[in-house]
Amino acid sequence: MRETRRAFIAGVAAAGLGASVPFRRGSAEASIKEYRLIAGPATTKLVRDDRPATVVWAYDGAVPGPELRVRQGERLRIVVQNRLGEATTVHWHGVRVPNAMDGVPGLTQPLIDPGQDFAYEFTPPDAGTFWYHPHADTLQQLGRGLAGALIVEEREPIAVDRDLLWFIEDWRLDEEGRIATGFGNRMEAGMSGRIGNTVTINGRLPDRVSVRPGERIRLRVVNAALARIAGLRFDGHQPTVLAYDGQPCDPHLLEDSRLMLGPAMRADLLLNMTGVPGQSYPVIDDFYRDLSDKLLDLAYEPGRPVAQQTDAPPKLPGNPLPEPDLSAAERREIVLQGGMMSGMGMSGMGMGGATWAINGMSMKGDGGPDMPPLFALNRGQTCVLALRNDTAWWHPMHLHGHSFRVVSRNGKANPIVEWRDTVLMPPRERAEIAFVADNPGDWMFHCHVTDHQAAGMMATLRIS
Ligand code: C2O
Ligand code: CU
16 A cells, blocks of 8 residues: 655645635645555455465455545545456445545446556545445455445544444355355345355454453444344443444444444444453344354453543534435335345346346346436435335445435434434334435445345436
């Protein structure tokens, strides 16, 4: 990874680049942060047993890819070089980028062919925890390891002792430690998707995370799995949620003491390490009853606690998001359909033998211009999407280019005021989400269980 900072000429900065570009004279914010990301094959040791190292597809040879960090308001330029044997693109998940930077092949940009480059350049408007991944042959490219975190730092960081990232990935490995083939298996695609057998955190098998008694940790959790949903319990601790999907919310304790993250979802937690020095406390993932498993141990170092920060959890500064005006909203119904055990059959629905559909239409693969938008919105309009999951499966539904309010679930107002870019839809449930359609372009709306996306649970919205 090559990283350079290219300061703007001071005079240009002083002259002002317009009110929409926040910068302080002489600060890092008037600069461009540049990265070069090379997508290509690499070898890494994912498991500790005597199986050989795994050949993965990686950014800069690492899984996860390099953690990209930029200050809110700072411009980011990422030159992606494709050294894979197939075409790719990069999507900046959750970042409200201009449409041309969104990474959807055929819709917002051409594919980056092997041997070619593409330069992404944008100024992330929001501080928070985001991530990046391919949007071409996504099932295989993400499943083979192409993913990384993109952290946009607040202008005024909150006071914590440590800022920790847990980037969760889920792999299906065979006895030889190889990534199992069979991506896009139809049976799996019609069910919960490709759930793996090996979960890693930051590219390694989780074991123990050592913590100091009394410290206060900001924990950024990213679920970068293809299909696996996480339901994390922090034994002996009471994490406070500071943000979901990168967007700050009022600090609150976890609902049911469990952090539910579907694929692509993130949370920023505040953890006060109030445990006993020398003791270990498990973090359990019990989303799948039959797969309930200890993820890792929070292992306290022995010794005297560091001075405990006892003040109320800090609230993250808000991001410049436009508040939806529910009194003047365009309302659209969205019905998620298909899959095994749908009770409505899988035949005769959608196009070309797809497994899943949205409002009777199935866009397959990774997106593209081959299907008309589900609907069009006028720029600036508030839109309420009334989502109904008519299937027997969970779907983390992701909207590109926008964050949205989750207004209600199953007809009941959401007690938490939150922004999301991905809403987890349990089987047979409903949710209403609302956003201001302020970002012009054609935007994907799809399930982030990658098998579901590839098998038809995908559509586009047009904002003009
Ligand atoms: Cu992370 Cu189209 O998505
Ligand atoms: Cu789905």
